[in-house]
Amino acid sequence: MRRFxxxxxxxxxxxxxxxxxxxxxxxxxxxxxSRIVTVWGGxxxxxxxxxxHNESILDAAWVTLRVGLLSASVATVLGTLAALALVRGGRxxxxxxxxxxxxxxxxxxxxxxxxSLLLLFVAINFDRGFWTVxxxxxxxxxxxxxxxxxxxxxxxxxxxxxxxxxxxATPVKTFFAxxxxxxxxxxxxxxxxxxxxSLDDLVIASFTTGPGATTLPMKIYSQVRRGVTPEINAVCTxxxxxxxxxxxTASILGKARSPARTP
Amino acid sequence: MAKMLGPxxxxxxxxxxPSQPPFIEFxxxxxxxxxxxxxxxxxxxxxxxxxxxxxxxxxxxxxTLLRMLAGFEEPSEGEIFxxxxxxxxxxxxxxxxxxxxxxxxxxxxxxxxDNIAFGLKQEGMAKADIxxxxxxxxxxxxxxxxxxxxxxxxxxxxxxxxxxxxxLAKRPKVLLLDEPLGALDKKLREETQFELTDLQESLxxxxxxxxxDQEEAMTMADRIAVMDHGRVIQVATPAVIYEAPAxxxxxxxxxxxxxxxxxxxxxxxxxxxxxxxxxxxxEVAEMPQGVARPQAGETIWFAIxxxxxxxxxxxxxxxxxxxIEGEVWDIGYLGDVSIYNIKLDSGDVVRATRLNASREVxxxxxxxxRVFLSWRPDAGTVLVR
Amino acid sequence: MHALRSFFARRVVIxxxxxxxxxxxxxxxxxxxxxxxxxxxxxxxxxxxxxDGLANLWERVQDLSFDNYVWLTEDxxxxxxxxxxxxxALISTVITLLIGYPLALAMARAPDRIRPLxxxxxxxxxxxxxxxxxxAWIGILKPEGLLNQLxxxxxxxxxxxxxxNTNWAVYIGIVYSYLPFMVLxxxxxxxxxxxxxxxxxxxxxATPLGAFWKxxxxxxxxGILAGSLLVFIPAVGEFVIPDLLGGSDTLMIGRTLWVExxxxxxxxxxxxVAIVLLLLLVVPIVIFQKMQQRASS
Numbered sequence: 034m035r036r037f038x039x040x041x042x043x044x045x046x047x048x049x050x051x052x053x054x055x056x057x058x059x060x061x062x063x064x065x066x067s068r069i070v071t072v073w074g075g076x077x078x079x080x081x082x083x084x085x086h087n088e089s090i091l092d093a094a095w096v097t098l099r100v101g102l103l104s105a106s107v108a109t110v111l112g113t114l115a116a117l118a119l120v121r122g123g124r125x126x127x128x129x130x131x132x133x134x135x136x137x138x139x140x141x142x143x144x145x146x147x148x149s150l151l152l153l154f155v156a157i158n159f160d161r162g163f164w165t166v167x168x169x170x171x172x173x174x175x176x177x178x179x180x181x182x183x184x185x186x187x188x189x190x191x192x193x194x195x196x197x198x199x200x201x202a203t204p205v206k207t208f209f210a211x212x213x214x215x216x217x218x219x220x221x222x223x224x225x226x227x228x229x230x231s232l233d234d235l236v237i238a239s240f241t242t243g244p245g246a247t248t249l250p251m252k253i254y255s256q257v258r259r260g261v262t263p264e265i266n267a268v269c270t271x272x273x274x275x276x277x278x279x280x281x282t283a284s285i286l287g288k289a290r291s292p293a294r295t296p
Numbered sequence: 297m298a299k300m301l302g303p304x305x306x307x308x309x310x311x312x313x314p315s316q317p318p319f320i321e322f323x324x325x326x327x328x329x330x331x332x333x334x335x336x337x338x339x340x341x342x343x344x345x346x347x348x349x350x351x352x353x354x355x356x357x358x359x360t361l362l363r364m365l366a367g368f369e370e371p372s373e374g375e376i377f378x379x380x381x382x383x384x385x386x387x388x389x390x391x392x393x394x395x396x397x398x399x400x401x402x403x404x405x406x407x408x409x410d411n412i413a414f415g416l417k418q419e420g421m422a423k424a425d426i427x428x429x430x431x432x433x434x435x436x437x438x439x440x441x442x443x444x445x446x447x448x449x450x451x452x453x454x455x456x457x458x459x460x461x462x463x464l465a466k467r468p469k470v471l472l473l474d475e476p477l478g479a480l481d482k483k484l485r486e487e488t489q490f491e492l493t494d495l496q497e498s499l500x501x502x503x504x505x506x507x508x509d510q511e512e513a514m515t516m517a518d519r520i521a522v523m524d525h526g527r528v529i530q531v532a533t534p535a536v537i538y539e540a541p542a543x544x545x546x547x548x549x550x551x552x553x554x555x556x557x558x559x560x561x562x563x564x565x566x567x568x569x570x571x572x573x574x575x576x577x578x579e580v581a582e583m584p585q586g587v588a589r590p591q592a593g594e595t596i597w598f599a600i601x602x603x604x605x606x607x608x609x610x611x612x613x614x615x616x617x618x619x620i621e622g623e624v625w626d627i628g629y630l631g632d633v634s635i636y637n638i639k640l641d642s643g644d645v646v647r648a649t650r651l652n653a654s655r656e657v658x659x660x661x662x663x664x665x666r667v668f669l670s671w672r673p674d675a676g677t678v679l680v681r
Numbered sequence: 682m683h684a685l686r687s688f689f690a691r692r693v694v695i696x697x698x699x700x701x702x703x704x705x706x707x708x709x710x711x712x713x714x715x716x717x718x719x720x721x722x723x724x725x726x727x728x729x730x731x732x733d734g735l736a737n738l739w740e741r742v743q744d745l746s747f748d749n750y751v752w753l754t755e756d757x758x759x760x761x762x763x764x765x766x767x768x769x770a771l772i773s774t775v776i777t778l779l780i781g782y783p784l785a786l787a788m789a790r791a792p793d794r795i796r797p798l799x800x801x802x803x804x805x806x807x808x809x810x811x812x813x814x815x816x817a818w819i820g821i822l823k824p825e826g827l828l829n830q831l832x833x834x835x836x837x838x839x840x841x842x843x844x845x846n847t848n849w850a851v852y853i854g855i856v857y858s859y860l861p862f863m864v865l866x867x868x869x870x871x872x873x874x875x876x877x878x879x880x881x882x883x884x885x886x887a888t889p890l891g892a893f894w895k896x897x898x899x900x901x902x903x904g905i906l907a908g909s910l911l912v913f914i915p916a917v918g919e920f921v922i923p924d925l926l927g928g929s930d931t932l933m934i935g936r937t938l939w940v941e942x943x944x945x946x947x948x949x950x951x952x953x954v955a956i957v958l959l960l961l962l963v964v965p966i967v968i969f970q971k972m973q974q975r976a977s978s
Contacts, residue, residue: 058821279808
């Protein structure tokens, strides 16, 4: 019987207020009619309308979306393979190096990841743009996928696979019929994580991008440096709304898929 | 080997002595969690130096009673008294009771000695005195060599002893034991049961134990309170609970029992004769308890323990009542006894046990044998609930 | 190895991610290492070619120059930036812990039904853009921002506070952005902690506060360490927060690297800065890795 004291309640209320108030304020002020961001000038959706006509922001959003979808998908495949290699690969040459390479990007400062990839692209004379950003995003987000999938692989009951093999399934068939469905929630979560990391990334994209491949965070960043604008508030609000919607949908779907799973 | 009798202390019966003041008293205590009533207006008295067991299935409210006494829960209604003083509003750390937790709740980051010393440190006891007391406790539970070990490095039985030593170190007025032996294997459990009763007697403490294991309660307790759905349904010594259960529920919960439904045929000389639904006649030497005046034709139940029936190949001579005929349906050999499930012609299955007193039996009972079960008029009890 | 028993499948599964990481993670890193040892020069691409065969490897080795590293020690700016990064990250980590611990404790003690919701509430901001969350604070912390408006109207202050473009704004930004990283590991250890241990401590005479210090805190040390490292490690190399919220005198190494690279275009020095930053993080990263291994074994 855990005791929930009034101190706990206060901590919870303050903590959640701290987490949510800034975003809430940002959302509220995106509906501000006034151009001066901190003065309330009545409710208006004019910034959303103006946003719809802002070609450069729309372009950046389109680039970001394409990079995100592509990099998340490739990263999910690579990350899942990496997790399988780590958990089920047994011994192989350079295993320590491999696991080091999988975990290092998780803690590597973004500036270093960005810088090093740029230097690689320069060294091999690879034209920078959409593809370099995508490759960069695949590289760091696959490691996050690998960690998520790995923990799932470690936690599920190996005897399920053994049962499939025992019943005559080939190893490959076992993987697709038993293993993959069982790790599917982690793979999906990994994809979502990779996608959101890609949407979110400013630093690595700034290093690895080239002409014509300005992502939305880069666009927002360059505008923000010039000051807070209601238009940026509107962009942020839309992004927050999309992310919230995505996460909520995913969690509801996740619940529906596994109604009887006990923690 | 008087010790093997454990808690059977014939002289110790404070509950039959009206001059004895109660030591622990739950007075009309109710505890609700939301709209679930865990304890429903119960009054319980426990006497000093008594070993008192709360017995019942999980969710019957026994643990809630214990936790209210320890101070982890406050009663929704009613009051609890300890040694004449009300405990209402006294926080757990100020109550002179200590608890031995289910699965022990040993502090994993402290070694055995620190675990035992924890409560003493809270009291502000002098360091030298703590060392002496810890040493004494370690000796008491025979763990002198394990003082520096962490709980994770101990076996289940050793952990149990540490928990006991930790709870006893403060010399509490009452020791509360929440399923103290649940995590031990059978053999260790049996040994520990006797150790606990010895300890309780030699320390002269009051023990209040919560258990769902009827054997545990029977072996250790002076008195048992059987609980169900937030109510105490019978408080009595183990022998009375077993031989004269107050209801079918208790008869069934404590030990194995065969229960037959029937009607009273007639009453005679303080006993009665009943006809069961299975079609045989039972003669009982005593009246059912709990009803003022049983009437002929009333529905009652006859309960008889498997070991109180005699199994024979031939019908006992002159027997017309208290005998049933059936076929051996199943045999379970347990070594000391064998269990026989006998299928009656009515379809009911009756369980009887037989002591395997000799290693070889001349004519062993075997499957599909026609057999007779018979018993004396005082072997079973009649129940009205 | 059952699923990978087929020899070919196993090789492919290992080789694909292995090669990808070797090409796009290991190789770039080695290039950074290499460039950091090449002669200082401004403008791009100033450094010697990277792939010119192994024939003149020895020559290359002889060419190695520690000038960039020497430069880092000679210019006080870099040392100050490193120290200041560590200081800012440390202070932020401590503040995050002080805010995060009560929050995680409250979540762990909350009724079973609402705990998943609370967990969701903590994770949700993590999914929303980092940049947006930092940006949100600019409007609040500005001299004419909402915080000053509120404090002025309440009469707490009579002059607007200067928070933005100071280290305080950076602390706030880091604490805000990384709070979930602190709360989640703390919650994980606190939530699985047996509450009966607290009851046992109370039963043995410890006051609620005493039980907190003697039982809850020692038992949550793994969570405290994990959370602190998860905040400290990225905070040291943080660029966006000091750039948007910090002042011109807020020195952080991530920002120095960015400036060195994009504005001064001194790639060798930027690379050397990166290598030193990484060395700085090796110790906390190794500790973290060890802890994760112990937790999973």
